Amino acid sequence: MKRPWYSFLYVRSPIVKIGLGIASLVLTIVLLLFIGIIEERRMEAQTANWAGREIEKGAELYANNCYNCHGMDGKGLPGVAPALHSKYFFTQRLNDIGWSGSLHDYVALTVAAGRPSRVQSQWAQMMPTWSNRFGGPFRDDQVQAVTAFVLNWEEDAMQQGAADNPDPWQYFEDAPSRAVVGEDGAPVAAVTPEPTGPRPPQELFNVMGCLGCHNLDQPQTPNNRGPVGPNLGNLYETAGTHGEDAATYVHNSIVNPNAYISEGYTAGIMPANFGERMSEEEINSLVEWLLDPNRQR
Numbered sequence: 001m002k003r004p005w006y007s008f009l010y011v012r013s014p015i016v017k018i019g020l021g022i023a024s025l026v027l028t029i030v031l032l033l034f035i036g037i038i039e040e041r042r043m044e045a046q047t048a049n050w051a052g053r054e055i056e057k058g059a060e061l062y063a064n065n066c067y068n069c070h071g072m073d074g075k076g077l078p079g080v081a082p083a084l085h086s087k088y089f090f091t092q093r094l095n096d097i098g099w100s101g102s103l104h105d106y107v108a109l110t111v112a113a114g115r116p117s118r119v120q121s122q123w124a125q126m127m128p129t130w131s132n133r134f135g136g137p138f139r140d141d142q143v144q145a146v147t148a149f150v151l152n153w154e155e156d157a158m159q160q161g162a163a164d165n166p167d168p169w170q171y172f173e174d175a176p177s178r179a180v181v182g183e184d185g186a187p188v189a190a191v192t193p194e195p196t197g198p199r200p201p202q203e204l205f206n207v208m209g210c211l212g213c214h215n216l217d218q219p220q221t222p223n224n225r226g227p228v229g230p231n232l233g234n235l236y237e238t239a240g241t242h243g244e245d246a247a248t249y250v251h252n253s254i255v256n257p258n259a260y261i262s263e264g265y266t267a268g269i270m271p272a273n274f275g276e277r278m279s280e281e282e283i284n285s286l287v288e289w290l291l292d293p294n295r296q297r
């Protein structure tokens, strides 16, 4: 009779049988351990992938909902909203307000609930409520995603402090300490420069933060509109078209921005307190400079 192909399995010796049994058991264990290790790596990669996707989702939410106040790159807009992409924010902010929880919770809570009361008028508008638990538009996972996106600035923000990469933080008027972070990360006192005579318009345009919202070199046309505030490159042509003379229009636009809202823009974005922060002389020189077609930078 022909032996079947599997006849090699007909082992007679009990010792060899036991040996084979043990060998296959060991092999199975080794195999399972191997799969376990691979799976752990795979899960790690998957988790990183999820975290990355959450940040991406957060970036989109940020671009659609937050940038008009906190700036495209999170560095804040003067008088509108504080910087979040800031070394101070990541290192000192929680100390200053005496918050003992994590920064993650602070951001998530602020996003979820907003700052529903307005105790001072440092900022042009209130921080809105975002969570649908409190009447806002975001689901919980969206609050988490935008929080992850904000916290994702930490690494880059920690590089701030050099002259070419300053910390964009704007002090809260009600923060107990006005500490600035020094070279070693320790707080040092902020220096308020003594006012010295009228400042030139070029300087005012920077220190008042106009630069953050207005482009001086681009003209404002229907196809080329400044994203935050109108471009001012052709202001000398457009300023006289509003029914008053150009200088009066520009002057009013600065000291009383909500009196006339440029088409397509929102009231309350441009800070309304420039009249208190510059002297009349400074404002007039700024108006003249903005209307000069050959202005010097």
Ligand code: HEC
Pocket (backbone or CB within 6 Å): 061, 062, 065, 066, 067, 068, 069, 070, 080, 081, 082, 084, 089, 093, 106, 107, 110, 111, 115, 123, 124, 125, 126, 127, 128, 130, 146, 147, 150
């Ligand atoms: C209408 C303007 C506006 C919009 C839109 C806005 N914020 Fe704010 N945000 C503010 C203002 C103003 C403050 C400061 C409020 C205060 O403390 O009085 C603030 C504060 C914050 C703070 C706390 C900062 C700190 O140091 O205390 C975080 C975090 C924050 N906003 C995140 C966001 C995120 C994320 C979004 C988008 C989902 C967003 N904000 C949209 C105006 C805005």
Ligand code: HEC
Pocket (backbone or CB within 6 Å): 077, 078, 079, 080, 204, 205, 208, 209, 210, 211, 212, 213, 214, 220, 228, 229, 230, 231, 235, 238, 250, 253, 254, 257, 258, 260, 261, 262, 265, 266, 267, 268, 269, 270, 271, 274, 286
């Ligand atoms: C936070 C953003 C922001 C800052 C800072 C800001 N502006 Fe504006 N500005 C706007 C917005 C938005 C408008 C359009 C809505 C309006 O008319 O109020 C505007 C309108 C204007 C206009 C009218 C432009 C036109 O074509 O009708 C002028 C002029 C102007 N700003 C000058 C300035 C000057 C000068 C400064 C600094 C002293 C300044 N702005 C600071 C946002 C800003």
